[in-house]
Amino acid sequence: MEIKKSAVAGTVESSDIMVTVAPNPEEKIAIELDSSVEKQYGEQIRKLIAETLKRLDVSAAKVTAVDKGALDCTIQARTLTAVHRASEVGEYNWKEIDSWNA
Template sequence: MKITKTAVVGNVESNDLMIIVSPGEGLTLNIESSVYEQFGSSIEAIIREELAKAEIRDAHIQVEDKGAFDFTIRARLKTAIRRAQ
């Protein structure tokens, strides 16, 4: 799939996250999280897994996390990808 426009999903309240998906060359991922030291690798793995499932290879992904659960990360990213196509 191809990202053709920028999409913003979510918000920066407690237990949620905001994801911005925009077109790019190659895959770049920028994660800012209040729990990055504890869960940063898990957050990144979830995002990369969902991008692989959607066959996204060229995009810029910006994540601002405030302690979101795994299922919230997946849902927000899937929605952002759909909106950005």
């Protein structure tokens, strides 16, 4: 999936994460994380964002995530939504996405 513009999903409220996805002219994935639980879960958050991007066939993007203790399902949902907004995709294959967690 091609990232065409910058897009945001989520908030900076407690137990949420704000994910911003933007095009990356360097043609790679770059993830910047600011998290209140960085020491405990930073590696897991980055891994989950990267896995979600891979499943969506995103090969070039700048991702900025501001985390306030979000659960994995919220991190995945916010990343998914931001990517779809940034790629200007209007339709989702929910059955495929739902199978990721099966």
